Amino acid sequence: MISENFFNQIQQQLNNKLPFVVYRKPNDTLVKVLLQNTDEVHIVKDYSEKGFVFAPFDTNKEVVLIPLNISSLLQEDFVMSSVVETSYLESDDKIKNKEKHIELVQKGIDGIKEKQFQKVVLSRCEKIKLTEIDCINVFKKLLQKYPTAFVYCWYHPKIGLWLGATPETLIKIEGSRFKTMALAGTQKFEGTLDVNWQDKEKEEQQFVTDFIVDSLKTSVKNLTISNIETIKAGNVLHLKTTIKGILDLNLLNLKQVIKVLHPTPAVCGLPKESTKQFIINNENYNREYYTGFLGELNFQEKTTRNTNRRNVENNAYASVKHISNLFVNLRCMQIIEKKALIYVGGGITKDSIPEAEWQETVVKAEVMKKVLQ
Numbered sequence: 001m002i003s004e005n006f007f008n009q010i011q012q013q014l015n016n017k018l019p020f021v022v023y024r025k026p027n028d029t030l031v032k033v034l035l036q037n038t039d040e041v042h043i044v045k046d047y048s049e050k051g052f053v054f055a056p057f058d059t060n061k062e063v064v065l066i067p068l069n070i071s072s073l074l075q076e077d078f079v080m081s082s083v084v085e086t087s088y089l090e091s092d093d094k095i096k097n098k099e100k101h102i103e104l105v106q107k108g109i110d111g112i113k114e115k116q117f118q119k120v121v122l123s124r125c126e127k128i129k130l131t132e133i134d135c136i137n138v139f140k141k142l143l144q145k146y147p148t149a150f151v152y153c154w155y156h157p158k159i160g161l162w163l164g165a166t167p168e169t170l171i172k173i174e175g176s177r178f179k180t181m182a183l184a185g186t187q188k189f190e191g192t193l194d195v196n197w198q199d200k201e202k203e204e205q206q207f208v209t210d211f212i213v214d215s216l217k218t219s220v221k222n223l224t225i226s227n228i229e230t231i232k233a234g235n236v237l238h239l240k241t242t243i244k245g246i247l248d249l250n251l252l253n254l255k256q257v258i259k260v261l262h263p264t265p266a267v268c269g270l271p272k273e274s275t276k277q278f279i280i281n282n283e284n285y286n287r288e289y290y291t292g293f294l295g296e297l298n299f300q301e302k303t304t305r306n307t308n309r310r311n312v313e314n315n316a317y318a319s320v321k322h323i324s325n326l327f328v329n330l331r332c333m334q335i336i337e338k339k340a341l342i343y344v345g346g347g348i349t350k351d352s353i354p355e356a357e358w359q360e361t362v363v364k365a366e367v368m369k370k371v372l373q
């Protein structure tokens with residue numbers, strides 16, 4: 001169980017207006033926190049840095065780093081207690097939001113029919129007024145409610161405060177081994193994973209798999225592509241394909257892999273550049289860090305060949321591995337004073353029905369709304 005002192009230190013950091021990130025990886029119990037000791041904004045230059053990265057959707061904007069060498073790293077196990085279902089808050093302007101989103105989706109469908117692009121992910125930002133907000137408490141609720149997600153609370157006094165519970169890995173790299181996923185297609189979870197998927201969802205997910213495989217196949221070895229599976233993420237189901245391989249680091253280093261992958265068609269579209277422009281020109285709001293990525297960059301892990309042996313010679317077999325564990329920033333919100341800005345979107349294809357796409361964003365928004373009360 002996490003001691004109250006652990007969370008008090010985070011609260012103290014927030015009160016002192018100093019940057020921090022607190023997070024827990026999917027299916028893990030270890031909660032880690034990095035407390036940066038100054039309020040300076042650090043920027044990633046070439047991805048050789050060590051620390052926690054926080055990257056926006058727009059690749060022309062800077063990627064923020066909480067560097068390991070100027071931060072205290074604390075970690076504690078978090079034991080789940082039972083989850084209490086709560087009612088949730090709604091925004092005041094639902095009708096206007098719906099009209100605007102349906103109009104945007106229709107524009108996307110028209111773009112596809114006019115052959116400007118094949119798929120585009122369109123999103124919206126929903127504002128919820130709060131009477132009060134206790135971010136640490138919201139983070140605790142996220143830990144409890146979403147054990148299979150990457151759960152985080154990130155703060156920088158010069159940038160903002162974000163919280164989320166994302167189901168999507170951008171990439172995990174251990175030495176030269178990598179693992180990524182094509183996650184797309186959504187339906188509401190109704191008590192079972194044994195569901196049928198429509199062609200629309202299958203196609204939008206296949207676009208993502210094909211894009212990842214095509215982008216990496218000439219620069220990796222032992223590429224393996226799993227079968228498509230149905231996974232549960234909070235109150236929704238998605239289609240997921242796992243893609244693994246070994247990078248040839250002379251052809252593709254971490255910076256280049258990220259450049260190739262981000263943003264994937266799970267959050268942007270196909271082709272990448274024209275859909276990115278369409279999103280920036282038409283969504284009518286700034287995504288900022290939503291659909292960007294975040295996570296550990298070049299963390300060191302000591303591995304020993306035989307962990308049972310207690311003798312000192314065993315240390316001769318120890319090697320240090322660099323591990324990066326990056327996630328796509330989905331199912332997230334930004335807290336500004338007493339307002340929560342919830343970011344949600346969905347993949348649009350030629351077969352999309354605007355009303356159904358709106359409904360999908362309503363269901364996805366519940367993931368954050370459920371932890372706000």
Ligand SMILES: C=C(O[C@H]1C=CC=C(C(=O)O)[C@@H]1O)C(=O)O
Nearest residue numbers: 183184185186266344345346347
């Ligand atoms: C863009 C989002 O989800 C992506 C990830 C999984 C399923 C998606 C979909 O079905 O559209 C999206 O591609 C979001 O949740 O805001």
